[in-house]
Amino acid sequence: MLAERRQSRHRTGRRDPSQRSCALSALADGGSYAFYTWFGNLLSNVAGQYQTTIPDGQLCRPGANFKAFNAVSAAWPTTSLQSGQTITFQYAEKAAHPGSWTQYIAKDGWDPNKSLAWGDLVQFDRVVDPPVRDGGVEGPAYYWTAKPAAKSGRHIIYSIWERSDNPEAFYNCADVVFPGGNPSPTTTPTTTPTPTATPTATPTAAGSCKVTFTTTNSWSNGFQGAVTIANSASTAVSPWELKWTFTKAETLTQAWNATATQSGTTVTAKNPAWSSTIPANGSVSFGYLASSTGSTATPAAVTLNGKSCTVG
Numbered sequence: 001m002l003a004e005r006r007q008s009r010h011r012t013g014r015r016d017p018s019q020r021s022c023a024l025s026a027l028a029d030g031g032s033y034a035f036y037t038w039f040g041n042l043l044s045n046v047a048g049q050y051q052t053t054i055p056d057g058q059l060c061r062p063g064a065n066f067k068a069f070n071a072v073s074a075a076w077p078t079t080s081l082q083s084g085q086t087i088t089f090q091y092a093e094k095a096a097h098p099g100s101w102t103q104y105i106a107k108d109g110w111d112p113n114k115s116l117a118w119g120d121l122v123q124f125d126r127v128v129d130p131p132v133r134d135g136g137v138e139g140p141a142y143y144w145t146a147k148p149a150a151k152s153g154r155h156i157i158y159s160i161w162e163r164s165d166n167p168e169a170f171y172n173c174a175d176v177v178f179p180g181g182n183p184s185p186t187t188t189p190t191t192t193p194t195p196t197a198t199p200t201a202t203p204t205a206a207g208s209c210k211v212t213f214t215t216t217n218s219w220s221n222g223f224q225g226a227v228t229i230a231n232s233a234s235t236a237v238s239p240w241e242l243k244w245t246f247t248k249a250e251t252l253t254q255a256w257n258a259t260a261t262q263s264g265t266t267v268t269a270k271n272p273a274w275s276s277t278i279p280a281n282g283s284v285s286f287g288y289l290a291s292s293t294g295s296t297a298t299p300a301a302v303t304l305n306g307k308s309c310t311v312g
Contacts, residue, residue: 047167050160056117059158060173069173072115076175078154083178086147086279091161092138099163100128105148106155116173121158124148125274128256129164131214131226131285144257144285147274151178208233209309211242211302222253222291227269229285229304230312231278237305238277240284242269244299251291258286267299 043062046053054062061069081087089101104121106112125146132140148157154177161170210230217224231237242258245265252262260269269286271277278284302309 042168042170045167046169048162048169050169050171051118054171056119057115059116059118059121060156060171062171070115072113074112078175078177081176081178083150083152084147086145086275086277086282088143088145088282089159090136090141090143092136093132093140093142094138096132097163098129098165099161100126101130101142101144102126102160102162103146103148104158105151106158108151110155112154112156116156116158120156122149129216129224129226129287131216131228131287145275145279145283147277153178209237209304209307210312211244211304211309212312213244213298215296216287218296220294222289223250223296224287224289226285226287227258228283229278229309230283232281234280236277236279236282238271240271240276240278241305242309243267243301243303245301246290247300248295248297249293250296253289253291255286255288257284258288260286260288266301 043050043053050062058067058070061067089103091101102123103125104123106116106120107122110120125148127144127146130142130144132142134140136143154175157174157176159172159174163169208231210232212228212230214226214228215223216226227242229240229242244267246252246262246267247265249265252260252267255269257272257275258269259272260267262268269288271284275284298311300311302311
């Protein structure tokens with residue numbers, strides 16, 4: 001879980017500053033509002049136009065009551081990450097809304113001693129309606145995995161949660177450090193992943209994977225599904241290819257965070273370039289839409305890289 005630019009939780013439910021920069025700046029500049037309405041860092045009517053609405057230097061906290069959290073400071077808590085690793089993102093489901101998360105990371109050569117600007121960021125992930133699971137720090141939480149490009153030194157991971165049922169959006173910055181010192185400036189990476197070689201599939205032992213199919217929404221002639229692949233093996237699986245058989249004449253119409261096709265009743269879902277690895281004792285998730293005749297059933301004949309999986 002990434003350390004965000006916000007405050008620690010007091011056991012009474014109140015949020016109190018836990019670091020000097022919060023105590024001296026945030027509390028003085030904005031009063032106590034940001035320390036008890038910590039989920040209020042939002043803009044109500046941006047409707048996706050955040051890059052033309054939020055000025056450079058105000059990305060982390062565009063709301064007036066949270067402006068102190070945009071400060072440039074070495075005191076912000078950091079999360080240490082290994083370069084190239086897959087990260088599990090988790091957000092508390094305090095108020096459930098359909099929508100998407102878009103993730104950015106600071107470019108190589110970004111100066112952490114300057115205010116964050118739009119030109120400092122490159123997008124590396126986007127997820128629509130991720131699944132929810134129990135066991136988060138604050139209870140049930142949205143979760144998914146993503147992998148930014150290889151980095152070194154200090155960076156910021158910037159997240160935007162946009163509601164699809166409302167023009168409202170939420171924002172946060174997480175300060176992270178990749179071992180290896182500060183990066184040297186390089187050519188700006190493209191926002192579209194472009195793999196340079198075809199990886200060789202890692203054999204997956206039978207019984208080492210568990211696949212959970214969840215219907216997150218449904219209507220008279222279709223439904224929205226979520227799929228989570230859990231790898232209980234001691235080695236990672238990369239790349240991955242999941243197959244299953246629909247048993248009630250369901251027809252796949254769309255998928256995200258995976259490339260999915262259907263032939264007859266068999267669906268084949270392959271990893272996207274930016275999420276090609278299922279870590280050892282880790283998981284990946286993706287979603288899809290399908291049409292149906294009104295009844296659905298748990299898919300059968302589920303395999304990962306050709307090996308049978310348990311269906312949860």
